[in-house]
Amino acid sequence: MKKKLVAVLLTAVMVVTALAGCGSSGSSSSSSSSDSSSSDSKTEEAAPAEVDADGKVNGIMYAEGLPIVDEGDYTFSIFVDDSSSTGEFVTLDALKEQTNVDIDLKYFPYESATERLNLDLNSGDYADVIGGWTLSDNMILTYGVDQGIFIPLEDLFAQYAPNISAVLDLPGVREKMTAPDGHIYSIPYVVDDTTVGYTPFINTRWLENVGMDMPTTTDEFEAVLQAFKDQDANGNGDPNDEIPFSTDPNNKHLEAMAGYFGVPMNNVGFTVTEDGETAWAAESDGYRQFLSWFNKLYEKGLIDTEISTQDSATWEGKGNRDLYGCSIAYGSQEFSGLEITEEKGEFDFLPVLNADNGGIWLRDTTGNSVYRTQAVITDNAEHPEIIVRWFDTVFNLENGISISKGPIGVMVRQEGDDPTAFAATADGIVNDYYVVDSSTMSEEDQNKYGWSNLWPQALPKFMPLGFKFKEDHPLYDEKAALQEYYEPYLTKNIIDSFWVDLDDVEIYSEYATSIKDYFTQQQALFIAGQQDVDDDAVWQAYCDGFDGLNLDKYLEIRGVTKKID
Numbered sequence: 001m002k003k004k005l006v007a008v009l010l011t012a013v014m015v016v017t018a019l020a021g022c023g024s025s026g027s028s029s030s031s032s033s034s035d036s037s038s039s040d041s042k043t044e045e046a047a048p049a050e051v052d053a054d055g056k057v058n059g060i061m062y063a064e065g066l067p068i069v070d071e072g073d074y075t076f077s078i079f080v081d082d083s084s085s086t087g088e089f090v091t092l093d094a095l096k097e098q099t100n101v102d103i104d105l106k107y108f109p110y111e112s113a114t115e116r117l118n119l120d121l122n123s124g125d126y127a128d129v130i131g132g133w134t135l136s137d138n139m140i141l142t143y144g145v146d147q148g149i150f151i152p153l154e155d156l157f158a159q160y161a162p163n164i165s166a167v168l169d170l171p172g173v174r175e176k177m178t179a180p181d182g183h184i185y186s187i188p189y190v191v192d193d194t195t196v197g198y199t200p201f202i203n204t205r206w207l208e209n210v211g212m213d214m215p216t217t218t219d220e221f222e223a224v225l226q227a228f229k230d231q232d233a234n235g236n237g238d239p240n241d242e243i244p245f246s247t248d249p250n251n252k253h254l255e256a257m258a259g260y261f262g263v264p265m266n267n268v269g270f271t272v273t274e275d276g277e278t279a280w281a282a283e284s285d286g287y288r289q290f291l292s293w294f295n296k297l298y299e300k301g302l303i304d305t306e307i308s309t310q311d312s313a314t315w316e317g318k319g320n321r322d323l324y325g326c327s328i329a330y331g332s333q334e335f336s337g338l339e340i341t342e343e344k345g346e347f348d349f350l351p352v353l354n355a356d357n358g359g360i361w362l363r364d365t366t367g368n369s370v371y372r373t374q375a376v377i378t379d380n381a382e383h384p385e386i387i388v389r390w391f392d393t394v395f396n397l398e399n400g401i402s403i404s405k406g407p408i409g410v411m412v413r414q415e416g417d418d419p420t421a422f423a424a425t426a427d428g429i430v431n432d433y434y435v436v437d438s439s440t441m442s443e444e445d446q447n448k449y450g451w452s453n454l455w456p457q458a459l460p461k462f463m464p465l466g467f468k469f470k471e472d473h474p475l476y477d478e479k480a481a482l483q484e485y486y487e488p489y490l491t492k493n494i495i496d497s498f499w500v501d502l503d504d505v506e507i508y509s510e511y512a513t514s515i516k517d518y519f520t521q522q523q524a525l526f527i528a529g530q531q532d533v534d535d536d537a538v539w540q541a542y543c544d545g546f547d548g549l550n551l552d553k554y555l556e557i558r559g560v561t562k563k564i565d
Contacts, residue, residue, distance in 0.1 A: 049063070049159060049385070051063045057385060058383065058385070060073055060074060060383060060386070061074075061383065061385055061386045061389065066098050066099060066393065067098065067099050067100035067101075068099040068100060068101055068386060068389050068390060068393070069099070069100050069101060069386060070100060071100045072100075072102075073100070074100075074101055074102070074383060074386050075101070075102035075103070075104055076101070076102075076103065076104070076128040076129060076381060076382075076383075076386070076387050076390075077103075077104040077105075077106055077127040077128045077129065078103060078104070078105055078106065078127055078128070078129040078130075078131060078456075078459070079106045079108070079113075079116075079117060079120065079126065079127035079129065079130045079131065079132070080105070080106070080107060080108075080113075080130075080131045080132040080456045080458055080459055081107075081108050081109065081110040081113030081114075081132040081133055081134055081458055082107060082109075082110070082132065082452070082456045082457060082458050084107070084452045084453055084456070086453055087105070087107045088453065089105075089453060089454060089455050089456060090402070090406070090407060090448065090449060090453060090454050090455075091399060091402045091403050091407075091454055091455045092105070092455070092456075094399070094402060094407065095390070095393060095394065095399065098393060098399075099389075099390055099393055101386060101390050104127075105456070106127050107456065109311075109312070110132075110133060110134075110250050110312070111249075111250070111311050111312065113132060113133075113134045114134045117130065117134050121143065121149070126149070126378055126380060127378065127380070128377065128378060128380055128381035128382075128384075128387065129375060129376070129377055129378070129381070129387060130150075130375070130376050130378060131374055131375035131376070131456070131458060131459045131460075132374070132456070132458035132459070133374075133458050135186075135373040135374065135375075135376065136373055137372070137373060137497075137499065137500070138500075138505075138508070138509040138512060138513075139373070140179060140185050140186065140372070140373060140376070141179065141180075141499070141500060141502075141505040141509070142505060142506070142509055143376075144179065144183070144185035144376065145179055145180065145181050145183070145185075145502060145505065146505055146506070148379060149378055149379055150185045150186075150376040150377070150378060150379075151185070151376075151377055151378065151379055151381075151384060152183035152184065152185060153183075153184050153185060153186070153187070153377060153384075153388065154178075154183060154184040156384060156385055156388040157184070157388065159385070160385055160388050160389045160392065161388050161389065161391070161392035161395075162392065163392045163395035163396065163462060164187065164188065164388070164391065164392050164395055167188050167190055167395070167462070168184070168188055170190065172370070173188055173190055173370055176370040176372060176497075177370065177372050179499060180499050180500070180501060180502050181502060185376055186372055186373060186374065186375055186376045187374065187375040187376075187391050187460045188370065188371075188372070188460065189370070189371035189372070189374040189375070189460040189461075190368070190369070190370050190371070191368065191369055191371075192367065192368050193364070193365040193367060193368050193369040194364065194365065194479055194483055195363055195364060195365055195366070195367060195483050195486075195487070195490060196361065196363075196364055196479075196482055196483050196486045196490070197253075197330060197364040198248065198251050198253040198256070198328050198329060198330055199253075199256075199328065199329075199349050199350065199361070199482060199486070200245075200257075200326050200327065200328050200349070200350040201326065201327060201328075201329055201331075201332040201336075201347045201348065201349055201350065202214070202215075202224075202325065202326040202347065202348060202349075202350045203233075203324070203325050203326065203336075203346055203347055204346055204347065204348050205235075205346040206228055206233040206234060206242075206325045207224065209231070209232070209233050209234070209235055210224070210227040210228065210231050210233050211227075212224050212227055214348070214350075214351065215350070215351075215353065216351055216353060216354075216355070216356075217353055217354050217357075218260050218293060218353050218354055220353075221350070221353055222293075222296075222297060222302070224244075224325075225244035225245055225297060225302040225325065225326070226244075226300065226302060228242050228244040228302075228325035228326075229242055229244050229300075229301060229302055233325055234322045234323065234325075236322070241323055242323060242325060243304050243318060243323045243324055243325070244302040244303070244325045244326060245297065245302055245303050245304065245324075245325065245326045245327065246303070246304035246306075246307055246315060246318070246319075246324055246326075246327045246328075246335075247304075247307060247315075247327055247328035247329075248312070248315065248327070248328055248329050248330070248334065248335070249310050249311055249312055249314075249315050250312060251328070251329075251330070252267070252307075252328065253267065253328050254294065254328070254523065254527070255267060255269070255287065255290070255523065256328075256361065256362055257290055257294070258281070258284075258286055258287045258289075258290035259352070259359060259360045259361045259362060260290065260352070260353040260354045260359045261286040261287075261289040261290050261293075261354070261358070261359075262286045262358040262359070262360060263281050263284050263286030263287055263290075263564060264360055264361050264362035264491060265281050265282070265287060265362065266362060266495055267516075267519075267520070268512075268515075268516050268519065269281060269282030269515070269516075269519050270495050270560070271284075271362070271491075271495075271564060272362065272363070272491040272492065272493050272494065272495055273562065273564070274492065275492070276491075276492045276493035277493075277562055278493075278495050278496045278560055278562075279560060279562040279563060279564050280551075280555055280560055280562070280563045280564065281563075281564040282519055282546070283542075283543045283546065283563065283564075283565075284563075284564040284565060285565060286564070288533060288539060291523070291526045291527065291533040292533050292534055294527055295526060295527055295528075295529055295533060298527050298528060298529065299529055303527070304318075304324075307527075308524045308527075308528070315327075315335055316334070316335050316337070318335075319334075319335030319336050319337060320335075320336070320337035324336075326350065331478055331479065332345065332347035332348075332349075332478060333345075333478075340475045340476060340478070341475065341476060342473055342474065342475055342476060343476055344476050344478070344481075345476070345478075349478070349481070349482045349485065349486075351485070352486060352489040355489050359489065360489055360490070360491060361486055361489050361490055361491070362490070362491055362494075362495070363490040363491045363492075363493065363494050364494065365494060366493075366494060371460075374458065374459060374460050375391070375459055375460050391460065394459075394460070394461055394462065395460075395461070395462035396462070397462070397463075397464065399461070399462070400461055400462040400463040400464075400467075401433065401463075402454065402455075403454055403455040403457075403461045404454075404461070404463055405435055405454075405469060406436075406449040406454060407449070408433075410436070410445075410449060411435065411436050411438070411449050412433055412434065412435060412436065412469070413433075413434050413436055414433060414434075433469050433470060434469065434470045434471065435469045435470070435471045437473055496559075498558070498559055500557060501557070504557045507553075507557075508554070508557045508558075511549065511550050511551075511553065511554035511557070512554065514549045515546065515549050515551060515554055518545060518546070518549055522542055522545070526542075
């Protein structure tokens with residue numbers, strides 16, 4: 001999460017589709033506190049619901065089959081952040097036809113969603129379902145375990161959601177979804193994931209225009225960025241409009257580049273040591289070296305001056321106008337505006353710099369992820385059982401196909417002797433499902449069925465493990481090439497995930513928020529030169545600032561015992 005969830009992921013092999021993004025606030029390993037939740041901490045299973053003569057539960061929801069309700073009988077609201085330009089989604093319309101359930105979609109861009117959600121929660125006027133990258137473990141613990149605003153769902157899953165229950169029964173998923181009090185507060189979002197998330201992508205056409213090779217060290221990279229700035233690298237006749245380097249505003253991942261100096265970090269200040277242990281690195285010498293180097297690039301005018309202030313639309317707009325020589329992104333098409341084709345495009349991933357001298361990159365996942373904070377049901381929902389059945393319908397295979405590629409019969413075609421079969425072969429290829437070449441479609445349909453307009457991609461959805469589409473003209477898989485190249489240079493493990501003990505929920509949330517905000521703010525000040533990272537007194541004051549925010553207690557609760565000097 002994490003925000004882009006990531007078109008390439010959704011076209012890849014999935015257990016239960018998720019976004020990655022990005023991102024990511026997802027959890028791909030369970031914690032000791034969740035593992036230690038005992039069965040006696042859970043409530044008794046709810047008694048089976050009574051079904052009336054019309055086959056309905058509570059006089060409104062059909063106990064099985066579709067539709068779920070009679071037309072006009074039920075509407076529920078969903079709050080979600082996402083990146084669609086229209087806020088209209090093809091699969092939501094299809095689900096309306098299937099279920100007769102109406103959706104009141106409260107859709108917000110990621111940049112404003114967090115503030116709006118906080119306002120809604122504080123006022124009590126929040127949606128029936130809250131989903132997207134704005135949620136976090138701390139919110140589950142605060143608004144679910146502690147306050148009861150997010151309701152437990154495990155009994156509803158058991159009664160009404162066979163598809164969701166099957167996902168929960170996949171190895172390790174139920175354990176990771178279960179909060180310390182023994183309840184499950186969110187809808188699972190599980191995906192065969194990429195091991196490498198956000199990385200820098202560099203324009204090889206610009207490299208050719210300035211007569212330089214792909215850089216492999218930080219010194220070479222600096223020289224390339226300088227050439228991008230000094231010359232007419234984009235070839236438009238204006239030598240002054242080039243922006244050598246930028247990054248996704250919502251997923252900056254700048255601290256990951258501290259890996260070029262031996263300490264790859266996430267955006268909270270953690271790293272993974274050579275022995276696979278999660279450690280605190282925000283005060284490390286490697287991170288300080290990165291900040292010093294990156295500040296030098298900034299002072300030379302090689303970094304986007306709006307790197308800390310621009311929104312996604314501005315970033316994408318600059319990229320679409322061919323102003324960026326290099327940018328951090330999940331995939332190059334996110335900012336370049338260039339279509340994915342069968343051949344590698346003009347952007348390529350930047351190698352792990354200084355790889356021969358300790359350069360390393362942070363491994364994002366072990367190959368799959370369990371995102372446990374993508375959708376919750378609140379106590380404002382009048383009939384949460386209907387919402388659970390609606391999401392279980394989302395997890396149907398054909399809806400999963402529509403969400404990830406587009407409607408069957410439009411963006412996906414069926415072929416073979418049995419056009420209804422989903423027969424998986426030993427290598428995971430599913431017969432009879434071909435992705436339509438969208439270039440043969442009208443521009444209007446290409447826009448209508450574009451990935452971001454299929455579904456609010458920050459919400460959970462479903463695709464089975466091993467599912468692969470056939471393609472008449474397979475597109476270049478930038479992410480697969482990136483993973484293969486980066487694999488030798490990735491950390492041994494990922495940063496571990498965990499649940500906070502119930503007694504520490506409130507204080508941990510306070511510590512985590514203040515420390516992350518401080519880390520982010522100080523990073524921006526050092527990069528822009530408003531604080532001199534090379535001044536020992538200034539650096540010591542920065543480190544002392546963490547002590548004032550109860551860093552040691554935060555790390556103790558987090559279960560991190562090691563700090564990188």
